[in-house]
Amino acid sequence: MENISYTNSTEREEFSAIIETPPFQDIFYEKTADAYRDAVDQAKELVMSFLENQQKPFSGITPAELGAQFKQIKFDTPLNSYDEMFAEVKELYVDHATAFHLPSYIAHLNCPVVIPALAAEVLISAINSSQDTWDQSAGGTLMERRLIDWTAEQIGFGPEADGVFTGGGSQSNLMGLLLARDYFALDRLGHNIKLDGNPAEYAKFRIFVSDKSHFSNQKNASLMGLGERSIIQVKTDSRFRMDIDALELAIQKELESGNIPIAIIATAGTTDFGNVDPLNKIGFLAEKHKLWMHVDAAYGCGLLLTDKHKYLLNGIELAHSVTIDYHKSFFQPISSSAFIVRDKKLLEIIRHHADYLNPKEENYEAYPAQINKSITQSTRRFDALKLWFTLRLMGREKLGEYIDTVIATAKEAASVIKADPMLELLSDSDISILVFRYKSIGVSPGNVCALNEFIKKKMFHTGEVLVASTKVDGNYYLKFTILNPLTTLQDIHKILNLIKTYGAAYLNN
Structure with missing residues (x-):
């Protein structure tokens, strides 16, 4: 190889960086293994932060509030590092992502996921x-x-x-x-x-x-x-x-x-x-x-x-x-x-x-x-x-135990709802969905719908608990979808108490 002379140490360092940097450095191949490892490690750290810091299933942010931040994004101007990118994604997505793994998420057909699959x-x-x-x-x-x-x-x-x-x-x-x-x-x-x-x-x-x-x-x-x-x-x-x-x-x-x-x-x-x-x-x-x-x-x-x-x-x-x-x-x-x-x-x-x-x-x-x-x-x-x-x-049997657990929890929750004079269960479930509503004595049918809609929206915007809703024969109902084996009867009691608290607040206004 021809000898190369350098005018100073800075020039030598710059040339060394050039020859050590692999071509197509963002492509996943054998010469970018270290870069891949670093990127995945940072992604893993962000996931761990999500697990450790997410205390409620949703931040409660509105589309208008979050959307304002997206107007500042310029795709023609790339970020300078993975650090900047992960910080941006954390602010725009992770901090507001719905946490399906929390027992207080009890809305739609979203299950927590098992680690082998991840x-x-x-x-x-x-x-x-x-x-x-x-x-x-x-x-x-x-x-x-x-x-x-x-x-x-x-x-x-x-x-x-x-x-x-x-x-x-x-x-x-x-x-x-x-x-x-x-x-x-x-x-x-x-x-x-x-x-x-x-x-x-x-x-x-x-x-x-x-x-x-x-x-x-x-x-x-x-x-x-x-x-x-x-x-x-x-x-x-x-x-x-x-x-x-x-x-x-x-x-x-x-x-x-x-x-x-x-x-x-x-x-x-x-x-x-x-x-x-x-x-x-x-x-x-x-x-x-x-x-x-x-x-x-x-x-x-x-x-x-x-x-x-x-x-x-x-x-x-x-x-x-x-x-x-x-x-x-x-x-x-x-x-x-x-x-x-x-x-x-x-x-x-x-x-x-x-x-x-x-x-x-x-x-x-x-x-x-x-x-x-x-x-x-x-x-x-x-x-x-x-x-x-x-x-x-894990095997079929272990997964089956998880399903048995959510079915059992749903049956227990149904019993609790039936026994509460302030709640009305519409139907038992073969699996783990319960449709019900908060219903106070003396409230007209039309106001019962408005009452339950208020409860649903209030919980959603605080992010404390996420439940779903549906309409049956034109009437508004709340809905529990229990798909998390971590959800216990104690969690159910907490959620129902919060529902009744917001229901009472609505009636007292």
Whole structure:
């Protein structure tokens, strides 16, 4: 190497820094391992700060207050260091992030997450596999397939079952409805929707759901060109589960009107009440009328983990397809979901081949490609690794104990609410959601709604406790969604006392 002369020590140091700094220093590769380690260590410290300092589930900040800070951000002017970046993110995001792990968060279907899954996230992000084809994932493909097989076994499906991980329950429900429509058209009408679009009869297609089913059913019908009118809402019983007699009548009514029933979507764990539709009876009707049966078990899938409560899902094995949300009831970080079918041949309906990705002549028994089973995702994250870590380190039994715990806590909370003359419980729950309201004697129905809305907003803006709300028959109710095994009956008492305190304050104004 040619000798280089330097005019001073500063010049020597500057040149040394240049030759020691790797090219493309922000890219993750072998020469930037130290930089990666430092960045991840700082991220870890910020997470630890979040755990140690977050005392309530929400800061209470308003969109207007927080939004004002975002107006100062200039993306064309990068920050000078990770220190500055993490300080900014802490101020704009972490300090106000909702803390789902705290017992005082009892609002929506957000579970606390298990540590093995968080460890898996580190590998998922850095290695960055894509789950669409074998050459982009290899072992990841087989891990996902094994977890799909295991889930299918828990459902009660046989060896012919199959499925794929998805981005969430709404996407899985879309796949169920799409397969129901396409299978019906192909099997009963001899019409290939994938090639030729909706048949002439599509305007008469009807899908039956309970009036407490997830809103994604209406959205999905709209996206598929069937329109929301194709969704027939069936009334529910006293515990807000699909009424089987009403379902039979609804099917007959549509047939008599000249319409074409194609599917029933049952719910295993309603978003508002945590109750499970009568799956066995629905399966019988689906078979009787030759209808596709899909079970939305996005929330209720946690019952698969517990021998004590799994009976609530009796009949789920009769379904043609099932939605699973591991990020609701398996304590997984978002996103981690799946769509499972009873017979893998059903997935052939949606397969599409591209020469550059999954050519038709490829041997997919030898080189499996998960993209053959997906409808909306080509490049897809290796989210299955989180569940793999969880099951291999914790096992089904430990996760089942967590589910048993939240169910037990919900039952205890229901008893407390029923026993309190200032509270009114609307329904018991099969799983862990309680809909109720604060109700003082002598307050008019209209004022009861305003009273409970005040309580909800007051708690939200103080950030002390986060509860959800809903409307039933036009009336406003508060809602507990208990998904945290750390939540105790003592926590429930504290939350209810706070509700009553704010309720009394409202009435005394």
